[in-house]
Amino acid sequence: MTDETVSKAVRISPHLSTDGQGFKQLMEAALAWLQRHQAVINALNVYPVPDGDTGTNMVLTMQSAWTEIKDSPERSVGRIVHQMAHGALMGARGNSGVILSQIWRGFARSLDGKEVYRAQDLAAACREATTTAYKGVVKPVEGTILTVARAIADAATRAVEETEDLVRILEHMVFAAHEAVMLTPSLLPVLAEAGVVDAGGQGLFVILEGMLRYMRGEQVAEDGQLVQSVDLITTGLEPGEIGYGYDVQFLILGQELDMDAIRQKIVEMGECPLIVGTPDTVKVHVHVSDPGVPLSYGASLGSLRDVVVEDMQAQYKDFIVNSELSRSTSSQISQEIGVIAVVLGDGLARVFQSLGVGAIVHGGQTMNPSTQDLLDAIEKLPAKQAILLPNNGNVIPTAEQARALSTKPVAVVPTRSIPQGIAALLAVNYQADFETNVAAMAEAMEEIETGEVTTATRSATINGLEIADGQIIGLHDGELKVTGTTVEQVVCALLKEMNQTQREIITLYYGDTVSESDANALADLLQQEWPDQEVEVVAGGQPHYLYVLSVE
């Protein structure tokens, strides 16, 4: 979330070969990732027949391929791929499914008899896959999955001249696939008219992206089960959860540029990093939430050329909106949903920003924002619909008032704490419509339990607990539950109160009066106490509360 806590996959050694079992895992990841994107791909489907089933057909085809190999102990990649291709053929559904099965058929033929595949084998297999796919039609139509397949094969062929690392090569392939998909509307007018990219091409891109995510140790399946652990280490947040953010590309012109150092740095910054070039020209591509970070870094090394920054969220939404519009004008469309969060503290504001919040209104405990503050934020928000996250019980009535007064459609997801707000924000799906999002956010918010630790400002008796002025007190979901003389004591008692053994992640947001080393020391203590849970520390910078805790 903050710079300290976001760390990305750290690669240890290059991945030089893939055997049958390795490929099996790639297929599983590809299928899982494709399933997650099925609805989006369906929505893109306008060619050849706009029946909105491309995603479903590709998933069913991949499922059939996967079923064929999922229990196979086969170690030879040639045989596994052959079985998989057979499965794809037998289960091919729809136009895109048939093409996909031909792609796998060519891929399999090229790997026939191989125990493992290496860089050159992969490139050859991709070329054969493309050739086979093109053979299946008299008049190949460009701007479809075929075009994307060819771009992938070309990229693989070029990549193997530079590296033998299969992860790198796959990065190039995914990058090329993405570019080819983006170009499909310029090749196929019907796509441009509908304002979409080709659905099948997008599907193929997603399949490769799923494989790449797996190889990089990023999350693929929704339950987070499918994570590579062999030669990759992942820690921290899943970058994919943050959303799309910006697609940043630029060239660095300089002298004796250190590609490895640049790569390492860029990989830390965001998703889908791609760093290629020579010591005096380096091409950088990365998906980040803040485009300024990679750009400033690049500028510190040399002069920048061909800077392209694209808002992927907007692009994506445009596609969805247009394709929905072309089909039905009555259905609810998720056009430009913006989220407004009420947050106190710079650190927490940064956390919300990194998660893609549309606007932040400063306020919270003892500093409630006015209805006008919220209204202003709603009106200024460049979105048609706004979702408010009050993040404090006292702010909810104000938010409701703002909702009633606004001219835009506004929903209030009644988050009572910062952790609830974060959970709700993570549940936002910009491809889904307004109601679905509000429901999903409200549900996600319930999954989180919040603890707050602060110092009593007066003596009182609440909930049968006697509190003295200056004592440390702990609240669980807004209710006073524990008191004590030391912070550690209260935090531990509070976590016990929160029944946290059932949960997986403890997050500590430390306040403006707490030092980072104190927070880390407390985190270490908690980690010893609860070795099975993951403890994360985030600089919240909130006033009043020494610590805000969340367990999920």
Place this chain on the structure above:
Amino acid sequence: MPEVQYWGRIEVSPTAIASIANEAVLTCYGVVGTAAKGLAAGIVNVLSRDSKRGIEVRIEDGRIIIDVYVIIEYGTRIAAVALSVMNVVKFSVERALGIPVTEVNVHVEGLRVSDTD
């Protein structure tokens, strides 16, 4: 088939419909050619680009019925390809003419084997 308008008529001949269908079929993935009905596999015009011999259009009681005779690439799932031929032909003709197509019958006249595996 005639479509009566206030100021006159537009007639679209079955041959024109066949041309539309033929174009659609040839861009359809998995189809490597059309074939004249009933011809032996050896002499079919596998790569016929402009021939409409593989398409038969009949108008019965104002309903359009299209029969397509195709050669399909060996190694594809024939049922899936045939289904997609039906969809594509129906969609293309209806989009071009605005008249519903009642039936599209796909006859697989042969397979082209370009690779065996």
